[in-house]
Amino acid sequence: MTVYLVGAGPGDPGLLTLRGAELLRSADVVLYDRLVTSDVLRLARCDALCIDVGKRPGTDSPAADHRQDDIGRLLVEHGRKAAIVVRLKGGDPFVFGRGGEEIEILERAGIAWEIVPGVSSALGVPGAAGIPATYRGLASSVTIVTGQTRHAGESSGCGHEPDWEALARTGGTLVILMGMASRAAIAAALVDAGRGPDTPVAVIQNGTTAAQRTVCTTLAGLPDVDLGPPAVIVVGPVAGLGWRARGPDGSGG
Ligand SMILES: C[S@@+](CC[C@H](N)C(=O)[O-])C[C@H]1O[C@@H](n2cnc3c(N)ncnc32)[C@H](O)[C@@H]1O
Structure with a gap:
């Protein structure tokens, strides 16, 4: 057994x-x-x-x-x-x-x-949408992080919040799971920590299924992305490789 x-x-x-x-x-x-x-x-x-x-x-x-x-x-x-x-x-x-x-x-x-x-959706969903997690000269690291906060946009104070400042400093690709409810707070935290508001972002909902939807935007535009969970948020230059960000929905790019 x-x-x-x-x-x-x-x-x-x-x-x-x-x-x-x-x-x-x-x-x-x-x-x-x-x-x-x-x-x-x-x-x-x-x-x-x-x-x-x-x-x-x-x-x-x-x-x-x-x-x-x-x-x-x-x-x-x-x-x-x-x-x-x-x-x-x-x-x-x-x-x-x-x-x-x-x-x-x-x-x-x-x-x-x-x-x-x-x-994992963390690598499989962006991958299937044509977004590489790393790319020579663009991203030499990838960090998978939860976007879930106890109350979206507020610190839970429980010590389990991602350290967005440290994550912004890596300069590599960030793959955020469970982040849609907190997307505005996450975008603000990353910009406050020094990531440019024009940093490319891709949001992929229902990845690898017939219902897949992809939106390519920037950190400044992330709060306006109108997609619900489940979705993966990819932050970094790889998300701007428009020639690849496609999926069964035909969007992106
Ligand atoms: C509780 S986590 C579980 C992650 C799972 N163990 C994995 O490795 O993919 C759930 C989150 O995974 C992401 N996720 C899972 N499947 C997905 C899919 N098909 N498309 C987009 N995001 C997905 C979403 O961010 C969702 O909120």
């Missing part, structure tokens, strides 16, 4: 790993997140028990923590009785996916586990 934490990739089922697809096809129980697309879920056995354990966007709150406790309980309950349990997570389980916390729960319960990495 093993619980497999499988990265589902950013949405397109073609980006699921072979190992992930094989496990999904043989799982007795599948516990899946909100961002896992129905195209990926369709690979599960038709008699598998599939449970939606998704949290709603912006619920990184004490109430959401209770939900995470429920997920832990379900993992242990099914991990003790089913032969193959797949815990299916959007992107990669270890990139803002609370995969580490779930492994700790399984360890404490003495349940065998395995990680199957996935293509």
